[in-house]
Amino acid sequence: MADRVSISITIGGRVSADTYAVLAEIVAAEDLSTEWDGPAFEPGHREIGEALSLFAHEVAWGRVEPLETFCAEHGLPYARWSGGYPGEWSAERIVFRAEGEPHSYMVDENDRVMIDRHLVADRDSIEAILAYFDEAEFEVPPLIVEGDPEPAAAADEGSDRHG
Template structure:
Protein backbone atom coordinates (compact mmCIF):
# COMPACT_ATOMS: atom_id res chain seq x y z
CA UNK A 1 0.00 0.00 0.00
CA UNK A 2 1.26 3.47 -0.88
CA UNK A 3 2.11 5.89 1.92
CA UNK A 4 -0.32 8.81 2.09
CA UNK A 5 -0.21 12.28 3.68
CA UNK A 6 -2.08 15.58 3.60
CA UNK A 7 -1.17 17.99 0.82
CA UNK A 8 -2.29 21.23 -0.78
CA UNK A 9 -1.52 23.04 -4.01
CA UNK A 10 -2.04 26.63 -5.16
CA UNK A 11 -2.19 27.21 -8.92
CA UNK A 12 -2.12 30.42 -10.93
CA UNK A 13 -1.10 31.85 -14.29
CA UNK A 14 -2.74 32.10 -17.69
CA UNK A 15 -5.15 29.23 -18.26
CA UNK A 16 -6.62 28.50 -21.67
CA UNK A 17 -10.39 27.92 -21.43
CA UNK A 18 -10.05 24.94 -23.77
CA UNK A 19 -8.13 23.07 -21.05
CA UNK A 20 -10.79 23.58 -18.34
CA UNK A 21 -12.50 20.19 -18.84
CA UNK A 22 -9.14 18.41 -18.57
CA UNK A 23 -8.24 20.41 -15.46
CA UNK A 24 -11.56 19.59 -13.81
CA UNK A 25 -11.20 15.90 -14.67
CA UNK A 26 -7.68 15.73 -13.21
CA UNK A 27 -8.63 17.61 -10.05
CA UNK A 28 -11.70 15.47 -9.46
CA UNK A 29 -9.71 12.27 -10.15
CA UNK A 30 -7.12 13.38 -7.58
CA UNK A 31 -9.95 13.86 -5.06
CA UNK A 32 -9.20 17.52 -4.41
CA UNK A 33 -11.39 20.15 -2.83
CA UNK A 34 -11.11 23.85 -2.07
CA UNK A 35 -11.52 22.99 1.64
CA UNK A 36 -10.02 20.28 3.81
CA UNK A 37 -12.56 17.43 3.74
CA UNK A 38 -14.76 19.55 1.45
CA UNK A 39 -16.98 18.64 -1.46
CA UNK A 40 -15.35 17.56 -4.74
CA UNK A 41 -14.07 20.43 -6.89
CA UNK A 42 -16.29 21.97 -9.56
CA UNK A 43 -15.21 24.43 -12.24
CA UNK A 44 -17.60 27.02 -10.78
CA UNK A 45 -15.09 27.38 -7.93
CA UNK A 46 -12.40 28.59 -10.34
CA UNK A 47 -12.38 32.38 -10.26
CA UNK A 48 -10.70 34.47 -12.95
CA UNK A 49 -8.32 36.84 -11.15
CA UNK A 50 -7.75 34.61 -8.11
CA UNK A 51 -5.32 31.75 -7.58
CA UNK A 52 -6.83 28.31 -6.98
CA UNK A 53 -5.97 26.43 -3.80
CA UNK A 54 -6.87 22.74 -3.58
CA UNK A 55 -6.45 20.36 -0.64
CA UNK A 56 -6.73 16.71 0.30
CA UNK A 57 -5.86 14.23 2.99
CA UNK A 58 -4.56 10.77 2.16
CA UNK A 59 -2.60 11.88 -0.92
CA UNK A 60 -0.45 9.08 -2.35
CA UNK A 61 3.25 9.91 -1.92
CA UNK A 62 2.21 13.48 -1.02
CA UNK A 63 2.09 14.57 -4.67
CA UNK A 64 -0.58 15.38 -7.23
CA UNK A 65 1.34 13.77 -10.08
CA UNK A 66 -1.21 14.25 -12.88
CA UNK A 67 -2.13 17.79 -11.79
CA UNK A 68 1.49 18.85 -11.39
CA UNK A 69 2.34 17.44 -14.83
CA UNK A 70 -0.64 19.32 -16.31
CA UNK A 71 0.54 22.57 -14.69
CA UNK A 72 4.11 22.13 -15.98
CA UNK A 73 2.84 21.31 -19.48
CA UNK A 74 0.53 24.36 -19.47
CA UNK A 75 3.23 26.56 -17.78
CA UNK A 76 0.93 27.27 -14.83
CA UNK A 77 2.89 28.33 -11.75
CA UNK A 78 2.11 26.40 -8.58
CA UNK A 79 3.26 25.77 -5.04
CA UNK A 80 2.52 22.40 -3.46
CA UNK A 81 2.96 21.53 0.21
CA UNK A 82 2.90 17.98 1.46
CA UNK A 83 3.25 16.63 4.94
CA UNK A 84 5.87 14.22 6.18
CA UNK A 85 5.55 10.45 6.20
CA UNK A 86 7.65 9.38 9.20
CA UNK A 87 10.42 7.02 8.19
CA UNK A 88 9.87 7.68 4.48
CA UNK A 89 10.15 11.41 3.65
CA UNK A 90 9.94 14.82 5.25
CA UNK A 91 7.45 17.58 4.60
CA UNK A 92 8.23 19.61 1.50
CA UNK A 93 7.22 22.57 -0.61
CA UNK A 94 7.46 22.17 -4.38
CA UNK A 95 7.66 25.43 -6.34
CA UNK A 96 7.09 25.80 -10.07
CA UNK A 97 7.37 29.37 -11.34
CA UNK A 98 5.96 28.60 -14.77
CA UNK A 99 9.29 27.82 -16.41
CA UNK A 100 12.20 25.50 -15.85
CA UNK A 101 11.84 22.59 -13.46
CA UNK A 102 9.92 22.49 -10.17
CA UNK A 103 12.17 23.03 -7.14
CA UNK A 104 11.83 21.14 -3.83
CA UNK A 105 12.31 22.86 -0.49
CA UNK A 106 12.29 20.98 2.81
CA UNK A 107 9.80 22.43 5.27
CA UNK A 108 8.03 21.56 8.48
CA UNK A 109 4.45 20.43 9.02
CA UNK A 110 3.36 24.09 9.20
CA UNK A 111 4.93 24.81 5.77
CA UNK A 112 7.84 26.84 7.12
CA UNK A 113 10.86 26.29 4.88
CA UNK A 114 13.85 24.91 6.77
CA UNK A 115 17.48 24.61 5.84
CA UNK A 116 20.05 22.20 7.19
CA UNK A 117 23.55 23.21 8.25
CA UNK A 118 25.20 21.38 5.34
CA UNK A 119 23.04 23.21 2.79
CA UNK A 120 23.63 26.52 4.53
CA UNK A 121 27.38 25.94 4.31
CA UNK A 122 27.09 25.21 0.58
CA UNK A 123 25.19 28.47 0.09
CA UNK A 124 28.11 30.17 1.87
CA UNK A 125 26.72 33.72 2.10
CA UNK A 126 23.84 35.39 3.85
CA UNK A 127 22.68 36.82 0.51
CA UNK A 128 22.60 33.33 -1.03
CA UNK A 129 20.55 32.06 1.92
CA UNK A 130 18.10 34.94 1.50
CA UNK A 131 17.81 34.15 -2.22
CA UNK A 132 17.09 30.51 -1.34
CA UNK A 133 14.23 31.55 0.94
CA UNK A 134 12.98 34.04 -1.65
CA UNK A 135 12.73 31.21 -4.18
CA UNK A 136 10.90 29.04 -1.67
CA UNK A 137 8.43 31.82 -0.88
CA UNK A 138 7.33 32.30 -4.48
CA UNK A 139 3.90 33.92 -4.60
CA UNK A 140 1.58 32.22 -7.07
CA UNK A 141 -0.06 34.76 -9.38
CA UNK A 142 -3.83 34.81 -9.91
CA UNK A 143 -5.41 32.71 -12.63
CA UNK A 144 -6.22 34.57 -15.81
CA UNK A 145 -8.57 32.81 -18.21
CA UNK A 146 -8.05 33.33 -21.92
Protein backbone atom coordinates in the same frame (compact mmCIF):
# COMPACT_ATOMS: atom_id res chain seq x y z
CA MET B 1 -0.75 -0.01 0.27
CA ALA B 2 0.60 3.49 -0.36
CA ASP B 3 1.78 5.81 2.39
CA ARG B 4 -0.66 8.73 2.49
CA VAL B 5 -0.32 12.33 3.69
CA SER B 6 -2.06 15.68 3.37
CA ILE B 7 -1.22 18.07 0.55
CA SER B 8 -2.10 21.52 -0.69
CA ILE B 9 -1.38 22.93 -4.13
CA THR B 10 -1.90 26.41 -5.53
CA ILE B 11 -2.04 26.89 -9.32
CA GLY B 12 -1.91 30.07 -11.40
CA GLY B 13 -1.31 31.26 -14.94
CA ARG B 14 -3.41 31.80 -18.03
CA VAL B 15 -5.46 29.13 -19.78
CA SER B 16 -8.15 28.81 -22.43
CA ALA B 17 -11.61 27.71 -21.37
CA ASP B 18 -10.99 24.29 -22.95
CA THR B 19 -7.70 23.88 -21.08
CA TYR B 20 -9.41 24.86 -17.83
CA ALA B 21 -12.06 22.19 -18.45
CA VAL B 22 -9.31 19.55 -18.74
CA LEU B 23 -7.55 20.98 -15.66
CA ALA B 24 -10.81 20.75 -13.71
CA GLU B 25 -11.24 17.10 -14.73
CA ILE B 26 -7.73 16.28 -13.48
CA VAL B 27 -8.32 18.15 -10.20
CA ALA B 28 -11.58 16.22 -9.66
CA ALA B 29 -9.87 12.89 -10.50
CA GLU B 30 -7.24 13.66 -7.83
CA ASP B 31 -10.04 14.14 -5.24
CA LEU B 32 -8.95 17.69 -4.42
CA SER B 33 -11.17 20.39 -2.95
CA THR B 34 -10.97 24.15 -2.51
CA GLU B 35 -11.04 23.64 1.28
CA TRP B 36 -9.81 21.01 3.74
CA ASP B 37 -12.43 18.25 3.96
CA GLY B 38 -14.57 20.21 1.49
CA PRO B 39 -16.84 19.03 -1.29
CA ALA B 40 -15.49 17.40 -4.44
CA PHE B 41 -14.04 19.98 -6.83
CA GLU B 42 -16.22 21.37 -9.59
CA PRO B 43 -15.14 23.96 -12.20
CA GLY B 44 -17.35 26.64 -10.63
CA HIS B 45 -15.52 26.43 -7.30
CA ARG B 46 -12.72 28.61 -8.70
CA GLU B 47 -12.53 32.18 -7.34
CA ILE B 48 -12.16 34.47 -10.38
CA GLY B 49 -9.08 36.66 -10.10
CA GLU B 50 -7.38 34.36 -7.54
CA ALA B 51 -4.93 31.50 -7.76
CA LEU B 52 -6.62 28.10 -7.50
CA SER B 53 -5.86 26.66 -4.05
CA LEU B 54 -6.64 22.98 -3.55
CA PHE B 55 -6.41 20.62 -0.58
CA ALA B 56 -6.68 16.94 0.28
CA HIS B 57 -5.89 14.45 3.02
CA GLU B 58 -4.76 10.88 2.44
CA VAL B 59 -2.94 11.49 -0.86
CA ALA B 60 -0.76 8.57 -1.94
CA TRP B 61 2.92 9.46 -1.42
CA GLY B 62 1.90 13.12 -1.09
CA ARG B 63 1.94 13.57 -4.86
CA VAL B 64 -0.50 14.59 -7.54
CA GLU B 65 1.69 13.75 -10.53
CA PRO B 66 -0.97 13.94 -13.27
CA LEU B 67 -1.88 17.46 -12.10
CA GLU B 68 1.73 18.63 -11.77
CA THR B 69 2.60 17.18 -15.18
CA PHE B 70 -0.38 18.96 -16.75
CA CYS B 71 0.67 22.25 -15.15
CA ALA B 72 4.26 21.87 -16.38
CA GLU B 73 3.13 20.99 -19.92
CA HIS B 74 0.88 24.07 -20.02
CA GLY B 75 3.28 26.50 -18.32
CA LEU B 76 1.08 26.93 -15.23
CA PRO B 77 3.06 27.92 -12.14
CA TYR B 78 2.27 26.12 -8.92
CA ALA B 79 3.42 25.56 -5.37
CA ARG B 80 2.66 22.27 -3.63
CA TRP B 81 3.11 21.39 0.04
CA SER B 82 3.13 17.76 1.12
CA GLY B 83 3.28 16.55 4.67
CA GLY B 84 5.99 14.15 5.78
CA TYR B 85 5.56 10.46 6.48
CA PRO B 86 7.46 9.30 9.58
CA GLY B 87 10.43 7.13 8.71
CA GLU B 88 9.98 7.63 4.96
CA TRP B 89 10.20 11.29 3.89
CA SER B 90 10.06 14.82 5.24
CA ALA B 91 7.51 17.49 4.43
CA GLU B 92 8.38 19.44 1.29
CA ARG B 93 7.35 22.38 -0.85
CA ILE B 94 7.62 22.04 -4.62
CA VAL B 95 7.69 25.28 -6.61
CA PHE B 96 7.26 25.44 -10.39
CA ARG B 97 7.64 28.91 -11.89
CA ALA B 98 6.00 28.11 -15.27
CA GLU B 99 9.25 27.08 -16.94
CA GLY B 100 12.32 25.01 -16.25
CA GLU B 101 12.25 22.35 -13.57
CA PRO B 102 10.28 22.30 -10.31
CA HIS B 103 12.36 23.10 -7.22
CA SER B 104 12.04 21.28 -3.91
CA TYR B 105 12.35 23.01 -0.54
CA MET B 106 12.53 21.33 2.85
CA VAL B 107 9.68 22.54 5.07
CA ASP B 108 8.05 21.52 8.31
CA GLU B 109 4.49 20.28 8.80
CA ASN B 110 3.31 23.91 8.90
CA ASP B 111 4.92 24.66 5.50
CA ARG B 112 7.68 26.79 7.04
CA VAL B 113 10.90 26.63 5.03
CA MET B 114 13.74 24.90 6.82
CA ILE B 115 17.46 24.91 6.15
CA ASP B 116 20.12 22.43 7.21
CA ARG B 117 23.84 22.70 7.84
CA HIS B 118 24.71 21.40 4.35
CA LEU B 119 22.63 24.09 2.67
CA VAL B 120 24.10 26.80 4.92
CA ALA B 121 27.61 25.73 3.92
CA ASP B 122 26.60 25.48 0.26
CA ARG B 123 25.09 28.99 0.23
CA ASP B 124 28.05 30.45 2.21
CA SER B 125 26.60 33.91 2.95
CA ILE B 126 23.61 35.29 4.79
CA GLU B 127 22.49 37.04 1.58
CA ALA B 128 22.51 33.73 -0.32
CA ILE B 129 20.64 32.00 2.50
CA LEU B 130 18.00 34.75 2.54
CA ALA B 131 17.74 34.45 -1.26
CA TYR B 132 16.97 30.74 -0.77
CA PHE B 133 14.09 31.64 1.54
CA ASP B 134 12.85 34.23 -0.96
CA GLU B 135 12.92 31.64 -3.76
CA ALA B 136 10.85 29.25 -1.66
CA GLU B 137 8.25 31.94 -0.88
CA PHE B 138 7.11 32.04 -4.52
CA GLU B 139 3.76 33.79 -4.84
CA VAL B 140 1.59 31.95 -7.33
CA PRO B 141 -0.21 34.40 -9.65
CA PRO B 142 -3.97 34.26 -10.24
CA LEU B 143 -5.41 31.56 -12.49
CA ILE B 144 -6.93 33.49 -15.38
CA VAL B 145 -9.28 31.63 -17.70
CA GLU B 146 -9.96 33.08 -21.13
CA GLY B 147 -13.15 35.13 -20.87
CA ASP B 148 -12.71 36.10 -17.21
CA PRO B 149 -13.60 39.73 -16.48
CA GLU B 150 -10.58 42.00 -16.17
CA PRO B 151 -9.52 42.59 -12.57
CA ALA B 152 -10.63 45.98 -11.25
CA ALA B 153 -7.05 47.00 -10.43
CA ALA B 154 -5.91 46.37 -13.99
CA ALA B 155 -8.86 48.34 -15.40
CA ASP B 156 -8.11 51.25 -13.05
CA GLU B 157 -4.43 51.45 -14.12
CA GLY B 158 -5.42 52.83 -17.49
CA SER B 159 -7.70 55.56 -16.12
CA ASP B 160 -6.63 59.11 -15.34
CA ARG B 161 -7.04 59.58 -11.59
CA HIS B 162 -5.59 63.08 -11.46
CA GLY B 163 -8.61 64.78 -12.94
